[in-house]
Amino acid sequence: MKKVKRLAVALVLVSTLLSCGGGSGKQPATAAGFSEIEKEIKNEFGEDAYFTDIDVVYDKSLGNIIGVTVTKEPNSLKMGQWNQTQGVWKQTSEITLEVPEGSQAADFMFQLDDKINLVMLGEVIEKSKKQLQDEKNLENPMLSMAYISFPDDGDISQAEYLVNLKPENGGTTFHFYYTLNGELRKMDY
Numbered sequence: 266m267k268k269v270k271r272l273a274v275a276l277v278l279v280s281t282l283l284s285c286g287g288g289s290g291k292q293p294a295t296a297a298g299f300s301e302i303e304k305e306i307k308n309e310f311g312e313d314a315y316f317t318d319i320d321v322v323y324d325k326s327l328g329n330i331i332g333v334t335v336t337k338e339p340n341s342l343k344m345g346q347w348n349q350t351q352g353v354w355k356q357t358s359e360i361t362l363e364v365p366e367g368s369q370a371a372d373f374m375f376q377l378d379d380k381i382n383l384v385m386l387g388e389v390i391e392k393s394k395k396q397l398q399d400e401k402n403l404e405n406p407m408l409s410m411a412y413i414s415f416p417d418d419g420d421i422s423q424a425e426y427l428v429n430l431k432p433e434n435g436g437t438t439f440h441f442y443y444t445l446n447g448e449l450r451k452m453d454y
Contacts, residue, residue: 288352290328294321294394294408299387302331303377309347309354315339315374319383320412327351334360339371373419385447386411386426393428393441396452401439406430409438425450 289305292298302321307314310333317334324330331349342362347354364370375381390411397406409429416423428441442450 289331289349290351292329294323294387294390294411296384296387296391299383299390299411302329303383305349306331306333306383307377309349310335311337313337313376315371315376316413317344317374317415318413319377320410321386321408322410323408325407336374339369339374342370368419373415373417375413375415375421375424380421381413381415381424381445385445386413386428389426389441389443389447389449390428390430392443392447392449393430393439393452396441397430397439403432405433406439407433421445 289302292301299321306319314335314337318332320332322330322332327350332346334344334346336344342364344360344362345356346358346360347356349355362370362373364373377383390408394406397403407430409431411426411428414425414427415421424445426443426445426447428443429438430441431438437454439452439454441452444450
């Protein structure tokens, strides 16, 4: 009986440790990985949250560091800046927005939905890596930063996915700019 109890306790500990080790901080820079990050953001802030920016920065020792500026109530004109590092969300500041008279705050924000989503951001990261492998002979380009750039004037047609990649051992950072439907606008370094 003691062996069964010890085995049960050991299994619970192992499963707990394994479940804590994953999360958005360990997700790969792929469409599937960023889909998981999006799920975690929606779980934390709600399906209907509004954002002015979302970024994912990769640090070799910490994993993904996720930053968002978010509100659940756009008409309040109050937003919070939040970061998630190693699975822990922490609010870093509070922001009060000013919008032109006669406009709605939500006009200057976006939601994670079919038009703007992290799955597409993950897809363009994968495209960018392949392009660097093919054109620059980089074996394992690493994500430095990926983010959604939403224009201050609220013109969704000017929103972009931006991806910064660099060689695994450091060096030149390559910048990729994509439309919301995943078309490359430009690449520079």
